[in-house]
Amino acid sequence: MPSHGNVPAGREPVRGDATETGAGEEILKVHRLVKVYRGAATPAVDGIDFTVRRGEIFGLLGPNGAGKTTVISILCTLLRPTSGSVTLCSQDTQRSPARLRSLFGLAPQEIALYPSLTARENLHYFGSLYGLSGRVLRRRIEECLALVGLSDRGGTRIDTFSGGMKRRANLAAAILHSPRVLFLDEPTVGIDAQSRSLILENLKTLRDGGATIVYTTHYMEEAENLCERVAIMDRGKIVAEGSPRSLVAAMDGCVNLEESFLRLTGRHLRD
């Protein structure tokens, strides 16, 4: 077990039950990943390792500034790491980023849609860019709209949507091309319980359909219910990794993931 980047100084990372990591095919492998932004004194990502298996929902948790979005950006080929490697579907993301881009989908933290276009027009554009066309594209648009509960609002402009509807449409745009791996950067932030519940149900449906999901969130309860495994990040390092249940069990006196999270990352405020 590597001990270099997954530990705060002087501490061993908390490891959950190794048998819960599953025995499926490794679809994403992150090895000694480091990212130092130009001019920054400390690395945003500091030598982390983790592996995600096919059909798994893997949660990347951490306080603000922990390095979650930087990790997602590197996984999506948007950022070049300072050192280390990422292997996605057995291919190095730095060597062949263009070839890998059709294999994954990204739902960024922002509502990455064109506000003056309707949901259907947005999906038509992104679907076309993924190489879908004609009947296949139209079918996928309707399937994705149905999955996120927007079938009857497909002809409505995005700028008239509520926050929850926008988040659901944002997810629909990421799954149009049936990606093998789905990267979700805080997909449920700032929305009501109903929309969040629907999105989480959708993620389970996608997982059941064979998709692998890597997602970041601040909602511990959400991660506890949804993820097979989580990695808790703090200051660019992974401070704990395993199934939510095993991480709770590993911390004396903790009854849920949020308590374990606070114990691991501390209660002081982050910028």
Added chain:
Amino acid sequence: MRTLLATIRKELLELRRDRAGFLVLLVMPMALVLIVALVQDNVMQATGETPIRVLLVDLDNGFLGQAVEKHLRLDGGLELIRKQGDREISEEAARKVVVDGDFRFCILIAPGTGAALREQVRRRAVESFVPASKPAKPAAPATVPGLVLHFDPAVQGAFRTAVVNSLQRVLLGIELREKGAALSDTFERKMGQEIVRFELDSEPVLTLREASDSGGRSSRRPTAAQQNVPAWALFGMFFIVVPVSGALIRERQSGTFRRLMTMPISLAGLLAGKVIAYILVCMAQFVLMVAIGSFALPLLGTSGLVVGPEWPVVGIIALSAALAATGYGIMVGVLARSYEQASVFGAVSIVIAAALGGVMIPVYVMPRSMQAVSVVSPLAWGLNAFQDVFVREGTLRTVGPNLARLALFSLATLSVAWWSLRKSRSGE
């Protein structure tokens, strides 16, 4: 190709729904062309490029008024108005219309001027035959009421001088003719026999012909439409920098650009889609401007735009300018860090380039230092190319250097944008 077509379609859809952008791109240049062409047509009238309307109040009602009218009409520089509606105009009414600004000039011929002129000329002719033994007497001062030229004090000095000179020349001709006739009569009487009739022709022997230099090609006099339609159409086309850069900034801020960069698409295809969509908009804008210049301006009483037989060259110039404008907009959108930065820098830089390029005032009236700087303005390249075709009957070969400059500018701006996007996509 799929990226290209999908992006063109998406950009046009977005533009169609952007009302503010629509106003900036179509309505603003349209209004500018109409207003500025009409205003400048008036200025051109006021500076002598078109006949000047002059009120002629002839209270003398004799040969003098008729002669003045005849010669000024032949001169062509002034358009004489004798009546207001069906009525003759009184001296008082004439002064009022000048004060009110309805006419810039009014020529007033006082009663008895013609008769007094003939009497003076006859007297001087007689007095000019002096016996050799007697010393010559100085000529008696003129007592002819004369003509008065009333003018609006707001009239520019050069323009007033031009009208005064034109009128002086006509009066000199009339006076010369009268003097010739008087001299002939006096000779006849003094010699006691009929001599060959002595008549002076007032028409000039030495003439000055105006010829504008157009490199051996024929040329047209520039009208307000020929100056303003291409100038403001170019300004409108380059103003596309505001919506283009704004759209790119919004894409970056909303995260859509982040999403696009993770997709299996080529950066060149994405950029080309945007460029083509905005070029289509620029060309639509240009066609609209030309239509306004050709059809709407004549309806408003000013001369219209004459495109001439070289319309394919005009189309190529417009296409080159559209490419340059779009390339610049994309570069600003890629390099700017915020919408405010892009819109302010984009708009201000275009206004400066337009001012330097001769869109607002012709380059030749600028100070030498500014003229030297104006050669770096893409709007100057476009405007020079248009003027070459519209006024100097230029061809593709003559506008070639300016087209090359526009093409190089487009290549440079798009390369900077592509390089910057490529750098950000590779996460460097």
